[in-house]
Amino acid sequence: MNRKTRNLALTGIAIALLAFFIWWAQxxxxxxxxxxxxxxxxxxxxxxxLNLIYGFTGMFSLGHxxxxxxxxxxNALLTLTQDQKTTMWILDPIxxxxxVMHAPFFLSVVCAGLVAAFVALLIAIPVLRLGGDYLGIxxxxxxxIIRVVLTxxxxxxxxxxxxxxIPGHAxxxxxxxxxxxxxxxxxxLINSNFGSVLKAIRDDEIAAKNMxxxxxxxxxxxxxxxxxxxxxxxxxxxxxxxxIDPKMFSFALTFNVLMFTVAGGLGSITGSVIGSxxxxxxxxxxxxxxxxxxxxxxxxxxxPGMRMVLFSLAxxxxxxxxxxxxxxxxxxxxxxxFDRSKRxxxxx
Amino acid sequence: MFVQHFFNALxxxxxYGLIAIGYTMVYxxxxxxxxxxxxxxxxxxxxxxxxxxxxxxxxxLAVVVAIIGTALCGVLVDRMAYRPLRDAPRIxxxxxxxxxxxxxxxLSLVLFTGLPxxxxxxxxxxxxxxxxxxxxxxxxxIVPIVTAALVASLLWVIYRTKPGLAMRAISKDIxxxxxxxxxxxxxxxxxxxxxxALAAASGIMWALRYPQINPFMxxxxxxxxxxxxxxxxxxxxxxxxxxxxxxxxxxxxxVAFFPGLSxxxxxxxxxxxxxxxxMKPTGLMGEKLExxx
Numbered sequence: 001m002n003r004k005t006r007n008l009a010l011t012g013i014a015i016a017l018l019a020f021f022i023w024w025a026q027x028x029x030x031x032x033x034x035x036x037x038x039x040x041x042x043x044x045x046x047x048x049x050l051n052l053i054y055g056f057t058g059m060f061s062l063g064h065x066x067x068x069x070x071x072x073x074x075n076a077l078l079t080l081t082q083d084q085k086t087t088m089w090i091l092d093p094i095x096x097x098x099x100v101m102h103a104p105f106f107l108s109v110v111c112a113g114l115v116a117a118f119v120a121l122l123i124a125i126p127v128l129r130l131g132g133d134y135l136g137i138x139x140x141x142x143x144x145i146i147r148v149v150l151t152x153x154x155x156x157x158x159x160x161x162x163x164x165x166i167p168g169h170a171x172x173x174x175x176x177x178x179x180x181x182x183x184x185x186x187x188x189l190i191n192s193n194f195g196s197v198l199k200a201i202r203d204d205e206i207a208a209k210n211m212x213x214x215x216x217x218x219x220x221x222x223x224x225x226x227x228x229x230x231x232x233x234x235x236x237x238x239x240x241x242x243x244i245d246p247k248m249f250s251f252a253l254t255f256n257v258l259m260f261t262v263a264g265g266l267g268s269i270t271g272s273v274i275g276s277x278x279x280x281x282x283x284x285x286x287x288x289x290x291x292x293x294x295x296x297x298x299x300x301x302x303x304p305g306m307r308m309v310l311f312s313l314a315x316x317x318x319x320x321x322x323x324x325x326x327x328x329x330x331x332x333x334x335x336x337x338f339d340r341s342k343r344x345x346x347x348x
Numbered sequence: 349m350f351v352q353h354f355f356n357a358l359x360x361x362x363x364y365g366l367i368a369i370g371y372t373m374v375y376x377x378x379x380x381x382x383x384x385x386x387x388x389x390x391x392x393x394x395x396x397x398x399x400x401x402x403x404x405x406x407x408x409l410a411v412v413v414a415i416i417g418t419a420l421c422g423v424l425v426d427r428m429a430y431r432p433l434r435d436a437p438r439i440x441x442x443x444x445x446x447x448x449x450x451x452x453x454x455l456s457l458v459l460f461t462g463l464p465x466x467x468x469x470x471x472x473x474x475x476x477x478x479x480x481x482x483x484x485x486x487x488x489x490i491v492p493i494v495t496a497a498l499v500a501s502l503l504w505v506i507y508r509t510k511p512g513l514a515m516r517a518i519s520k521d522i523x524x525x526x527x528x529x530x531x532x533x534x535x536x537x538x539x540x541x542x543x544x545a546l547a548a549a550s551g552i553m554w555a556l557r558y559p560q561i562n563p564f565m566x567x568x569x570x571x572x573x574x575x576x577x578x579x580x581x582x583x584x585x586x587x588x589x590x591x592x593x594x595x596x597x598x599x600x601x602x603v604a605f606f607p608g609l610s611x612x613x614x615x616x617x618x619x620x621x622x623x624x625x626x627m628k629p630t631g632l633m634g635e636k637l638e639x640x641x
Contacts, residue, residue: 127626130625132439138625148615258443258446262443316429
């Protein structure tokens with residue numbers, strides 16, 4: 001059995017195990033745990049998409065919440081029925097094409113991604129000429145503008161009231177299905193020639209330019225693809241929480257996604273996945289400090305809001321003491337697991 | 349009406365300008381966007397609130413306490429979260445800055461609660477003065493004057509004193525300056541102290557002008573002030589003040605003359621930012637930073 005078939009078989013087994021886990025989880029876990037498991041998948045999609053933009057291409061983008069907002073709103077508009085929409089839009093009656101459009105869930109999520117990608121493309125062409133911090137600030141600015149526009153276009157978005165009762169199609173199967181699509185796409189992309197170019201741009205843009213690479217084109221494509229998956233993640237998140245409003249997509253959301261990516265390791269696909277799992281579970285686990293804890297006869301009162309204090313402290317500590325995150329730039333691969341003994345020898 | 353709008357815009361512009369100075373100084377020296385700077389603004393306001401209510405200090409003393417306290421917070425943030433990352437990639441320090449900002453906001457939320465508080469305002473600051481039809485708060489005149497005085501003394505420090513010379517040297521070339529025997533870390537700490545003190549001054553005046561303070565009040569003014577700093581040319585103190593003024597005037601005047609656009613008020617600053625970044629990335633008065641190859 002050569003390496004390729006072995007890896008394929010292992011991947012198949014892993015997917016089968018995941019499917020079995022989902023099947024088991026749906027029957028045996030309570031609603032809260034299922035929700036956390038769902039969140040892990042959605043967060044992993046978001047972390048992967050930011051990692052493509054920032055970790056692999058080196059573009060410091062702080063606009064993720066904006067793309068997620070677009071995705072979530074598109075999905076909400078496409079999955080709600082016409083009646084639901086007409087009754088919910090109180091501030092302004094819903095405008096025509098948006099009131100009647102409807103799509104099945106899969107198509108709706110794809111559209112969510114496409115709209116986010118399209119807006120990203122429009123933004124990318126002027127903004128990606130900037131580098132470093134300026135790019136971060138400009139993308140942050142665009143995310144804020146998207147949010148302000150969503151708040152004010154009440155005939156489409158229902159304004160500050162947001163949209164409630166979005167059909168909760170995003171169950172474990174959908175979320176993990178989209179997660180696998182994203183993961184598969186990222187692995188193929190990063191290991192292709194295209195991925196190598198992105199890494200070259202990240203490591204030294206001027207050198208890449210001198211090699212004759214049209215760096216601008218590659219950066220725009222990477223940014224757009226990243227935004228597509230951010231839109232998908234936003235759509236799934238909206239469907240998962242069933243309620244969205246413009247306030248939800250503030251800078252804090254981008255910060256969370258950045259946290260998954262940085263904690264996992266910038267420039268590592270497995271890192272993003274592990275980072276999302278660890279941070280999502282940590283964030284839920286930290287809810288303990290907000291509830292009263294009883295030890296013996298003592299009761300320690302919970303402190304509301306303490307969770308985010310510890311969370312931001314954790315981020316600072318990670319940056320101070322383990323800047324490269326859990327995985328650094330390393331990956332866990334089948335070859336890496338099984339061919340340890342052969343390290344240093346012939347690779348293929 | 350126009351005179352009233354003019355003074356409102358002048359006040360808002362001054363407050364943005366004072367915060368923007370802190371951003372521009374830190375960026376000029378460390379090439380770091382100090383995301384926690386907006387929170388220094390918030391801390392300044394809270395220090396005054398607690399000094400006047402909890403410790404029952406007279407108002408003038410409370411202001412001094414608040415400014416010194418905030419300056420110390422700024423130095424502490426630099427010492428704990430930024431100094432260990434001086435040699436790290438710049439993006440690490442930036443992420444650390446975002447972390448510190450969230451940390452301060454959430455800790456303040458826990459300590460001070462999210463309840464909006466009202467800062468005590470001395471009467472002589474808020475008794476409306478009437479000139480015929482025009483009604484102006486004394487504050488609207490005092491804020492620009494205080495700002496001008498602070499900026500003038502800051503410029504004197506930067507261009508006429510030794511520490512100021514050291515700051516300018518560090519912003520040109522930190523390594524060489526260190527080799528020349530300048531205590532770089534001390535000078536940087538001083539920069540943070542000055543920047544935070546100015547942010548506190550702005551926060552206090554903000555709290556007097558718009559007397560509701562909460563732990564997240566620094567977020568929006570902070571972002572806008574950063575935009576003002578970029579607009580004026582990051583690294584340039586005069587630019588920061590000019591940028592703040594322009595931003596203040598645009599916000600007040602557009603809303604005054606096109607009330608239909610008031611919902612988009614917070615977006616103006618960002619639109620302005622993107623326009624200036626695309627037209628002239630170095631800002632109005634910024635020096636061109638060469639990429640070293």
